[in-house]
Amino acid sequence: MLANSFLFRVQVNRVSNLTGRRCLVPSLEYTRARKLHVIGQVWDEVKTRGTNQQLRRGARFTGRTARCVTNTETSEASGELSYVTCGSLVKLLNTRHNVRLHSHDVKYGSGSGQQSVTGVEASDDANSYWRIRGKSVGSCQRGVPIKCGQTVRLTHMNTGRNLHSHHFVSPLSGNQEVSAFGENGDGDDLDVWTVQCSGIYWERDDAVRFKHIGTEVYLSVTGEQYGHPIRGQKEVHGMQGANHNNYWKVMEGVFIKPSSESPNHDEL
Numbered sequence: 001m002l003a004n005s006f007l008f009r010v011q012v013n014r015v016s017n018l019t020g021r022r023c024l025v026p027s028l029e030y031t032r033a034r035k036l037h038v039i040g041q042v043w044d045e046v047k048t049r050g051t052n053q054q055l056r057r058g059a060r061f062t063g064r065t066a067r068c069v070t071n072t073e074t075s076e077a078s079g080e081l082s083y084v085t086c087g088s089l090v091k092l093l094n095t096r097h098n099v100r101l102h103s104h105d106v107k108y109g110s111g112s113g114q115q116s117v118t119g120v121e122a123s124d125d126a127n128s129y130w131r132i133r134g135k136s137v138g139s140c141q142r143g144v145p146i147k148c149g150q151t152v153r154l155t156h157m158n159t160g161r162n163l164h165s166h167h168f169v170s171p172l173s174g175n176q177e178v179s180a181f182g183e184n185g186d187g188d189d190l191d192v193w194t195v196q197c198s199g200i201y202w203e204r205d206d207a208v209r210f211k212h213i214g215t216e217v218y219l220s221v222t223g224e225q226y227g228h229p230i231r232g233q234k235e236v237h238g239m240q241g242a243n244h245n246n247y248w249k250v251m252e253g254v255f256i257k258p259s260s261e262s263p264n265h266d267e268l
Helices: 040-049 051-056 072-078
Strands: 014-016 022-024 027-029 064-066 089-094 099-107 115-120 130-134 151-156 162-169 176-181 193-196 207-212 218-220 237-239 248-254
Touching: none
Parallel strands: none
Antiparallel strands: 014 022, 027 064, 089 099, 089 130, 089 248, 099 115, 115 176, 130 151, 151 162, 151 193, 162 176, 176 237, 193 207, 207 218, 207 248, 218 237
């Protein structure tokens, strides 16, 4: 049912598929992002033409994506796309409190005064998409599976700011504040997180933890709820200990497939 789907409007006319052929990209409605995978060149074309900037400025990201996708059953049977990959655009669910990692152009009224990061229950909120990037340019090649223990940055799609933490106290729980910081994906060393998982690679079905490199806290939710102007949203903060409050799982998203181009191709 479309009520449970999200809309991804990609406004490009032509993209390359993995074989190098050109193809038209009409919109495609679908009910579960997990069932479709957009090839790497689609997102590269979007980035090149600046469509991502349009989306980040508020275009509704709630239901359509390109037709240049690989067949789910074939891809998953071959094991190619069972992992979370560099460059993918995803929503992350806190499994204990059932809220998705979220941000918006609303600043904290205390602490750092930076852009707030919260948890929301809605699955179709456009402000819950995060792009997975490397710690530095070239450290995370587009479409390559993320390894357990790898360092990443999570960049908020609509505002271009990175998931960030520092030694400020969070407003509700008194834990460590988590914010969104930087401009157009450029931030500082306090934007870097380690993906903690049990295998070799970050598998799409696994719950993982994100440990902050600079302060060694875990990205967490413990259930504290905000009032006005973001009533009902949950506080997201950093906690010192690893526990059930800091497990996250990939949900909806656009998953980038490995490119057939040179391995020296720039990071997404």
